Amino acid sequence: MKPLAKNLDLLQLEKQILQYWKKKVIYNQIKSKEKGKDVWRFIDGPPYTTGSIHLGTAWNKILKDYLIRYKRMRGFKVTDTPGYDTHGLPIEVQMEKELGIQNKQEIYEYGVDKFIQNCKEFAQKNLKIMNKQFKRLGCSFWDWDNPYITFKNSYIEGIWWTLKKAWERGLLYQFYRPLNCCPRCATALAKHEQEYKNVIDTSLFLKIKAKDMENTYFIIWTTTPWTLVANTAIMVNPMEKYAKVYIKDLDEYWILSRNAVTVFISGQLDYKYQVGDILYGEELEGQRYIHPLIEEVPYQKELSKQSEKAHSIILSDKYVSAEEGVGLVHTAPGHGPEDFEVGIENNLPIFNPVSIRGIYKDEAGQFEGQFVFDANEHILKILEEKGTLIVTSEIEHEYAHCWRCDSKLVYRATRQWFFKTESLVPKLLEKNEEIYWVPDWAGERWFKSWLTTLKDWCISRQRFWGIPLSVWICDNEDCNDITVIGSGVELKEIAGECPEDLHRPWIDAVMWQCKNCNKGTKRRIKDILDVWLDSGSVMWAAQEVYDGHNHYDSWIPADFIMEGKDQIRGWFNSLLCSAMVSSDRKNYNSCYMHGWVLRNNEKMSKSKGNFFEPEDLINGTLEDLKKNKSYSRIKGIETFRYYSLGATQPGRDLNFNVKEYADTFRTINTIWNVYLYANQKFRLSDFKPSKHAYDINALNKTDLWLLSKLNSTINTITILADEYKLPWITEALHDFIVNDISRWYILLIREKIDVYSEDPSKFQVMALLYKVLFDVLLLLAPINPMISEHIYLYMFKSHLDAFNLEEKDSIHLLDWPDVNRDLIAEDLEKQMEFSKELIEVARSLKNQNHIRLRWPNKKLIIESTEKLPELEFTETIKQLVNVKALEIVDSFTPDNNFVSIESKYGKVFLDLRVDDEILSERIVNDLIRNIQYSRKKNQFNVGEEISLDICVNADFLKQYVEQQKELISDKVSAKDLNIGVPEIKENENIVSERLNICPNPKCCASLKANIIKKLDTGKDVQCPYCSMSLSKNNIKTISFGFERAS
RNA sequence: GGGGGCAUAACUCAGCUAGGUAGAGUAUCAGUCCGAUAAACUGACUGUCAGAAGUUCGACUCUUCUUGCCCCUACCA
Secondary structure, three states: OOOOOOOOOHHHHHHHHHHHHHHOOHHHHHHHHHOOOOEEOEOOOOOEOOOOOOHHHHHHHHHHHHHHHHHHHOOOEEOOOOEEEOOOHHHHHHHHHHHOOOOHHHHHHHOHHHHHHHHHHHHHHHHHHHHHHHHHOOOOOOOOOOOEEOOOHHHHHHHHHHHHHHHHOOOEEEEEEEEEEEOOOOEEOOHHHEEEEEEEEEEEEEEEEEOOOOOEEEEEEEOOHHHHHHOOEEEEOOOOEEEEEEEOOOOEEEEEEOOHHHHHHHHHOOOOEEEEEEEEHHHHOOOEEOOOOOOOOOHHHHHHHHOOOOOEEEEOOOOOOOOOOOOEEEEOOOOOHHHHHHHHHOOOOOOOOEOOOOEEOHHHHHHOOOEHHHHHHHHHHHHHHHOOEEEEEEEEEEEEEEOOOOOEOEEEEEEEEEEOOHHHHHHHHHHHHHOEEEOHHHHHHHHHHHHHOOOOEEOEEOOOOOOEOOEEEEOOOOOOOEEEOOOHHHHHHHHOOOOOOOOOOHHHHOOEEOOOOOOOEEEEOOOEEOHHHHHHOHHHHOHHHHHOOOOHHHOOOEOEEEEEHHHHOOHHHHHHHHHHHHHOOOOEOEEEEEOOEEEOOEEOOOOOOOOOOHHHHHOOOOHHHHHOHHHOOOOOOHHHHHHHHHOOOOOOOEEEOHHHHHHHHHHHHHHHHHHHHHHHHHHHOOOOOOOOOOOHHHOOHHHHHHHHHHHHHHHHHHHHHHOOOOHHHHHHHHHHHHHHHHHHHHHHHHHHHOOOOOOOOHHHHHHHHHHHHHHHHHHHOOOOHHHHHHHHHHHHHHHHHHHOOOOOOOHHHOOOOOOOHHHOOHHHHHHHHHHHHHHHHHHHHHHHOOOOOOOOEEEEEEEOOOOOOOOOOHHHHHHHHOEEEEEEEOOOOOOOOEEEEEEOOEEEEEEOOOOHHHHHHHHHHHHHHHHHHHHHHOOOOOOOOEEEEEEEOOHHHHHHHHHOHHHHHHHHOEEEEEEOOOOOOOOOOOEEEEEEEOOOOOOOOEEOHHHHHHHHOOOOEEOOOOOOEEOOOOOEEEEEEEEEOO
């Protein structure tokens, strides 16, 4: 058994272990061990290849790593392929920045092929960096050399398979409808790619002139003046009441909802008015109005020819409420989903004069070429000049922004491809019920609520770096036949060719003569796919790396996935939708949702300056760590691993707090201390694990208690891990190691396993402790794989025969400990709890009466009540309270010799009487303690022999010391011991000290330095233990001096 | 607008599913113990369990409402 280092240096330890794992190729050994075992199918949600991981990503991988290691120890073959998400806007935007490109057109000019190549290289470069970062977290035994990567051809084909399946099942379609588009990125975005932020906009009230009513105006309100260009109707609610109001100040009539009259006209505008006719909305239907921008947008005249309902009042009880605004709603079917819906119902033209870049097209008349948000002000001015504008005000509201570039989004009608997910909602909800969620409310509330409001999933994007839609359409307008391709092989069969790289622009070049009409050419639509479909299809698209084949049809659902709460609308959503759309079944059975990592309850972000990376923890460069001297020692990742596993409940955010983090290090240090302590004792006594076994039948109750606790703990943690209740695992482990082993069991067996101990059960106890520490180390292994490996290598590796196990190079090649239910004795555990409480009470009693714990007392008496259980651990109680006898009596009447304290179980009495034996032990224990302290202070090794002289200036003291001569020699390893020397010699080799003793022969307490100091000042001083008056002259002394024995 | 989460000691958080005298760690103070390191232990201290109402013999726990912080969602015309 090799000696453990006294000081725990995690940084160095971690480096060594990572090196060791590499050198011994432990990962390969794990893979061989796993062969043929049952599979636990874990699927890694792919992080995006942005180039560096933040603390949240680290946390995510660490939690996953715990379960991977745990499941392996439980005998499973674990799918450990990590993944990377590589496509999509984030990288495109990054590339554009690097290349100094401003917009989409410039990408064409730069060359799409080169652009794609750049994106790919960028992703690959980042992937390597991230691989390294993840491995440094101790997540070593994943298949880092073969991650699934979404830009690979086999992966792309997997997505094509999804498209084809959805097409065959009638769940893929194209449609023209308003969608939020990012003007900068020039693409449509799906629901999950929009982020709502507060913005301040100008809202305006307009009066729109009625065509067939004299001097009458319709009042509308809007926050988006730019959509007025495409206005084709005004909606009213047929069931609500509207008023025709005479405005005296202007001498004209306004029509608005009756509710709004007072608030708006007199409240906001302060006009005098008179309410005229009250009519229901339906009575207004068909009333025509003059479009407010009819001169500026001549195309509007065309529209009114196209549809008789254009520029008239239409009805909607669904989307118009008289409670809000003025009860009349400006309607632009090309710029809003509701407007669109009502527009279609009323056969209105869907007018969209805005390009995908947010710029007005020629149909917008004099606004052509203007960016819509810039046009707002222009339009406002025109309306003002025309006298159409009534009033403007600022309004703060939430508005959708691009998830990547933060641009304000533009609602515009566009032709896109969709999955019919809305129609699947009932089925999706049904499947969700079958998923085991941790926490349960992630599924029962959050995901359910998300699914309930699901719309059709827009999967097409007008960009470059992504998976091309495998949709080819015949360019003959009479035919327009559509072919959806499901694989590279199929493409080759049909088109006769298949590019080596399936990305744009190469795929765009593939075309063939249409076999439907034999006239046109089948050309691919230029779109690429929503990047969320990439990861959503991982179950089959990554089969090549997971299972070594590409039979997409036979995909296997994941047993377990785990991601952050943002994936409710992200991956959890895209996974389930992809699976249901393509295969009508669900693709994950259990799902753990964790929160985000916060710093002081705020989201970590670079702009806020509260951002840090895992490396800052590893290297100890985090400001808060450097600032505090005692924290500066905390380095490495193991503390964070332990901390982050238990720091918060499932689904909740992890609020990183330096103090808590440092406390965790204390726990780890205590764990280390336990092993260090055992390691020292084992080595000093030459304990041989394979030679010294314990006999279960010879164990005493304390030992059996420990075994019971051990098995209870294994049982608890096993259940927690199996149910993915991760945060409670460290709590259970901490309780056992710190409370039960470190603070209690070791305290109880200290004497037995000390070097000088001749206790017959010494090695038996050591063997038991060794076994318990081994099992505990196994429980710790998935949490702190590096610390536990280190301890394993130093203390256990060469001695596994003691447990009938073969020697293995790594603790991570061993199995999870079994629970031995026969050893769980609940009554024993309860008894120990009770004894602990009793000991605490009795110790507190001694404390109150100034009796040092190392001073024995004659007797402890417990006055029994009904609540008092039968005492099992009487010896333990006597030992830890340091009393010679323990009595339980039905009733007791104390005299002056007793002090008492109330406890839960009855009154406790302590006998204060002293005799020679008690006094002798009192003095000698104090003496020994002082000699030991001096030895330690002067760097004497444990067991190193000394020559000891003791000089006493009172006969009664000398006698007491003499009585315990042997004990003294034993405890302090004195080869020669002379008691009663006339004086202590002085030279540089001799260590000497003096104890000052209370002169009261019934007290004999050794007095602390501060008492003597007080005496020197001439004050009246009393012995704090017996209250006798002290003076410089009456103090007795015991002096000792020792040197290394020759 | 809709939905959800959180609110417990000076700090960080358990406890709430199944209602029965409020817990842990840290911090502070006092002390103890120790050949386990910057180790360990004990005691003391601090709580209107955010507020209000209800159900109940009894509410931190269940119900409703209010307040504050946070998150998700939505077309706010």
